[in-house]
Amino acid sequence: MTTISVPVSTLANETISKLKRCKSMKEFHQIHAHMIKTNLVNHTLTISKLIAFCSLSALPNSLSYASSVFRRIENPNYFIFYALTKGSCDYGDPLDSITYYVDMVSCLNELDKIAFSLPSVLKACSKLRAFKQGKQFFGQILKTQFWFDPFVSNSVVRMFLELGEIEFARRVFDKMPERDLISWNSMITGYLRAGEVDLASQLFEEMPERDLVSFNTMIDGYGKCGRCELAEEVFRMMNEKDVVSWTSMISAYVIDHHSSKALDLFREMLSLGVKPDVPAIVSVLAAIADLGFVEEGKWVHDYISSNKINLNSGFIASSLIEMYSKCGYIENAYDVFRRVSHGQKNGDWNSMISGLAIHGLGQEALEVFLEMERMNIKPDEITFLGLFSAFSHGGLVDEGQYYFEIMQEKYNIAPKLQHYGCLIDLLARAGNLVDALKVIQHMPIEADVLAWKAILSASTKLGNVVIGEKAALRAIELNPNDSSSYVMLSNIYAKAGKWDDVAKVRLMMKQRGVRKIPGCSSIVVDGKVHQFLVAKETDMGYGSNIHSKIEELVSRLKLEGYEPDLSQVLLDVEQDGKGSLLNLHSEKMALAFGLINTSNGAPIHIVKNLRICCDCHAFIKLVSSVYNRKIVVRDQKRFHHFQNGSCSCRDYW
DNA sequence: GTAGGGTTAG
Numbered sequence: 001m002t003t004i005s006v007p008v009s010t011l012a013n014e015t016i017s018k019l020k021r022c023k024s025m026k027e028f029h030q031i032h033a034h035m036i037k038t039n040l041v042n043h044t045l046t047i048s049k050l051i052a053f054c055s056l057s058a059l060p061n062s063l064s065y066a067s068s069v070f071r072r073i074e075n076p077n078y079f080i081f082y083a084l085t086k087g088s089c090d091y092g093d094p095l096d097s098i099t100y101y102v103d104m105v106s107c108l109n110e111l112d113k114i115a116f117s118l119p120s121v122l123k124a125c126s127k128l129r130a131f132k133q134g135k136q137f138f139g140q141i142l143k144t145q146f147w148f149d150p151f152v153s154n155s156v157v158r159m160f161l162e163l164g165e166i167e168f169a170r171r172v173f174d175k176m177p178e179r180d181l182i183s184w185n186s187m188i189t190g191y192l193r194a195g196e197v198d199l200a201s202q203l204f205e206e207m208p209e210r211d212l213v214s215f216n217t218m219i220d221g222y223g224k225c226g227r228c229e230l231a232e233e234v235f236r237m238m239n240e241k242d243v244v245s246w247t248s249m250i251s252a253y254v255i256d257h258h259s260s261k262a263l264d265l266f267r268e269m270l271s272l273g274v275k276p277d278v279p280a281i282v283s284v285l286a287a288i289a290d291l292g293f294v295e296e297g298k299w300v301h302d303y304i305s306s307n308k309i310n311l312n313s314g315f316i317a318s319s320l321i322e323m324y325s326k327c328g329y330i331e332n333a334y335d336v337f338r339r340v341s342h343g344q345k346n347g348d349w350n351s352m353i354s355g356l357a358i359h360g361l362g363q364e365a366l367e368v369f370l371e372m373e374r375m376n377i378k379p380d381e382i383t384f385l386g387l388f389s390a391f392s393h394g395g396l397v398d399e400g401q402y403y404f405e406i407m408q409e410k411y412n413i414a415p416k417l418q419h420y421g422c423l424i425d426l427l428a429r430a431g432n433l434v435d436a437l438k439v440i441q442h443m444p445i446e447a448d449v450l451a452w453k454a455i456l457s458a459s460t461k462l463g464n465v466v467i468g469e470k471a472a473l474r475a476i477e478l479n480p481n482d483s484s485s486y487v488m489l490s491n492i493y494a495k496a497g498k499w500d501d502v503a504k505v506r507l508m509m510k511q512r513g514v515r516k517i518p519g520c521s522s523i524v525v526d527g528k529v530h531q532f533l534v535a536k537e538t539d540m541g542y543g544s545n546i547h548s549k550i551e552e553l554v555s556r557l558k559l560e561g562y563e564p565d566l567s568q569v570l571l572d573v574e575q576d577g578k579g580s581l582l583n584l585h586s587e588k589m590a591l592a593f594g595l596i597n598t599s600n601g602a603p604i605h606i607v608k609n610l611r612i613c614c615d616c617h618a619f620i621k622l623v624s625s626v627y628n629r630k631i632v633v634r635d636q637k638r639f640h641h642f643q644n645g646s647c648s649c650r651d652y653w
Numbered sequence: 654g655t656a657g658g659g660t661t662a663g
Contacts, residue, residue, distance in 0.1 A: 086654075119654045154655040185656040216657040247658040279659035286660075315660040322661065350661040385662045392663080421663035450663055637663095 011038060012046045019053045025061055028054050032069070047073065051080050055087030063092040078104065078113035085117040094124035098133070115146050119155040126162035134159050138172070147177065154182050161190030185213050192221025197230075216244045223252025243269075247280040254287050260529075262287035263296065276303075278314040285319040292607040292634055294327035295527065311340050318351040325355025328605055328632045328639055346377055354386035358638045360649050362394020381413050388422035392429055393638050395652050400426040421451045428458035429652070433467050449478040453485060460488045460495075468492040483509070483516045484610075521586035521608045525597045532589040535581065549592040550583045557622045565615035587616045587633060595627065603630040611635045611653075621645055 015031060022028055032050060035041045047069070054066040063084075070076060070084060081104035088096035101121045105114060118141070125134035138156055146152045153176050160169035173179065173187050184207040191200035204210070204218055215238050222231035231252040238245060246269040253262035266284040269276065276284070281300060288297045301320060304311070311317045317340040324333035337352045349372045356365040369387050372379060379387075384407050391400035404423055407413045415423075420443045427436035436455055440447045452475040459468030472489035475482070486509050493501040509516070519534040532546075554562070564582050582588075587608050594604040612620075612635040624631050625645030633640045641648035 082654080116654050122655095149654095151655050156655095158655065180655090182656045187656095189656065211656095213657045218657095220658060242657095244658045249658095251658070277658090282659040318660050347661055352661090354661055380661095382661055389663065418663050423663090425663055448663095454663070 012040060012043055015040055015046055016049050019049050022053060022057065023059075025059050025065065028057075028059075028062065028065065044077070048077060048080050048083075052083035055083040056090075058091045063087055063096075067096075076107075078108055078110060078116070081108070082113075082117045082120075086120040089120040089124040089127065094127040097121060097124040098128075111145065115149050115152055118146060118149075118152045122152075122155045122159040123162075126159045129163065131163050131165060134163060150178065150180055150182070153177070154180070154186060157183060157190075158186050161186065161193070164194070166190055166194050166196065181207075181209065181211055181214070185211075185217055188214065189217050189221065192217065192225060195225055197222070197225050197227060201230075212240065212242055212245070216242075216248050219245060219252060220248040223248060223255055226255065228252050228256035228258065241274075243274055243277055243280055246274060246276075247283050250280070250283045250287065254283065254290065257290075259287040259290040263291065263293070278309065278316060281309070282315045282319045285323045289319075289323040289326040291529075292327050292522075292605070293524065293529075294324070294329055294605075295524070297323045297327055311336065312343055312345075315347060317343075318345070318347040321348065321351040321355055325351070325358060326634070328634060328641075330355060330359050330361070341371075341375075344377055346372070346380055346383060349377060350380070350382050350386055353383060353390060357386055357390035357393055358634075359641075360393045360638060360653075362390045362396045362399070365390030365394075366396070366399060379411060379413075381416060381419070384411075384413065385418055385422060388419065388426060392422060392426040393649070393653070395430055395650075397426060397430045397432070417445050417448055417451075420445065421448070421454065424451050425454035425458075428455050429461075431458070431462060433458060433462070433464060437467070447474075449475050449482065449485075452478065453482075453488075456485060456488050460492050463492070463495050465492055465496050465498070480512060481514060483514050486514060487516055517610065519586040519608065519610050521590035521606050523590040523594050523604065523606050525594065530590070530593055532586045532593070534586045535584040545596065546589050546592045547583070549596055550588055553588075553592065553595075553619075553623060554583065556626060557619065560622050560626060562619065562622055565613075565618065582615055585613060585616050587612060588619065591620060591623065591631065594631075595623075595629070601628060603632065606631070606633045608633060608635045611637060612640060617647065617651070621647055 015035060018031055022031065028050075035046065035050065040046045051066045051069055054062045054069070066084060066087065070080060073080070081100055085097050085100045085104070088094065088100060097120055101117055104117065108114065122134065122137060125137065141147050141152060141156065157169050157173050157176070160172060169190055170187065173183060176183060184203065188200050188203050191203065200218070200221060204214065207214065215234055218234045219231045222228070222234065231249060235241070235245065235249045246265065250262045250265050253259065253265065263284065266276070266280070266287070269280070281304065285297065285300060288300065304316060304320075309316060311320070317336055320336045321333045324330070324336065333352065333355045337348060340348050349368065353365045353368050356368065365387060369379070369383070372383070384403065387403060388400055391397070391403070400423065404415065404419070407419070408415065420439060424436045424439050424447070427433075427439065433455065436458070440451060440455075452471045455471040456468055456475055459471060468489065469492070472485050472492070475485040479485070486505055490502050490505040493499070493505065520531060522529055522531045524530070554564075566582070587606055590606045591604065594606070598604060612633055617640070620631055620633065620640075620642050622645060623629065624642040631642040633642070638649065638653060640653070
């Protein structure tokens, strides 16, 4: 086959513009067939465009199709090589990318044209984690004029950064003939991703000029390193901000557990007329989900619809599903899910499964997973984390063990620490502490704090002092600053009446300066958020009517058989004192406030930062029947839907 | 052809 040179005909132009609009492989095939029929396959420009658009289309099988067309060409030009090099790097096998490049170098000698492919080749090296190969390319580049091309030298720096070779990258950076904004910004990003906050700040100070990207990089990087206060500092000093600056700051707040600040900032952004785009919406939805403010969530959902933002764009659907689930509105989550579930994004499925999990709907989560299998959507490691969490909260032990096997055998996903954590949690929560401990002994990775805390938490519930003590000491050893391990240990001792040991734990906490995280519950009434801190009812300005309401509830419930569960009190105080401390649990205060300030029969939604305690759980169950209210409580881990005297968790949590 | 923001997780 020879390539003939014909003037660009109308036919060629038409074909090229059709190629530009191509959205499926079927269309590519049709165009190609038409090109064969009209002999356009021998028209250099058109055939190059076919290969280029096909290589860079990201459609399934498009790359192999492009390469089969490529193999029938006698003298491919640099443009075809470029497209295949970039396409293989971005959407295919990065190794192919390097092969195409080497192939090109051996048959072409237009150096300036070859340079265009180098950024992709270097990126391919970082994707392949090929440090040695990368260094070889770097060595070759140094000997040529490529080194003076900023696109190439910047890509070299980026490659070493992505390979985790930060110091090497810095040496290259220092050696570069010329550093532009992109070089500085890349180097700073590299430092921040490696957690090198000081080195990043130093470069940020040193750089000769800064642009918006420089500032935004600092905000995002500081935020991700957990340095929210530094991010705030940079954000406030900017004269000009774009939507990325706002989004980075909002995310920094979310990471730092300051979701209400994140929401406030989003409102401020809107009031200044900055239009939120998809990432901005996704980040604020995470904040709203965390706060459990469904009204704001619905507002954002309306915003998405009225601004014609497609549910399929980015992580929009998955964030909405998560938001509705975490706000307790699982039906709304389902509605969003049903509208996108025909799509192939496993993130949407994962969010739905995890959403069902926190509602204790294990069977339903399994059904979603099975549907996913029927639709041939590949589950990933997060799918299984959600699924195991669903089994764990739903008490589906056999299913959990079965799918733990399936995950490895059928899906080839090697269990990670988190998966083992789930399995341990599943067994322990179901009362099988022995098998849970066996998993810890036999797993190939060292168990972490969370694994031991799962054992500890289950032991607390079961009242197993021996295993609980062992787990607590291990958990404390692994993270001495986590107050919850001490608190659970103390609760085990208290339940067993071992008040001396309770005192020892308290002393240990005091000596190490570990403070118990105060319980905090919030409730939204008439669009206003009301927060209650444990034992601080008067400080919040709610006065004594909350307290008298709780007393009224207690005496009413005692008639129904309510007995305060005094083992839930950390302090060893007089019996009467203990009773009143129980009454000051934040969820009881929020509940009392809700009963006073909402109309008869209206549902009550409460969000708590820690896990709900046994006493409050029993208490709220009774309130739901005596006062005929639907009460929804989201604790640190899951939802409890109380109605007619029982809870959706079936007392299993 | 090179630099900045978003999710699902025991």
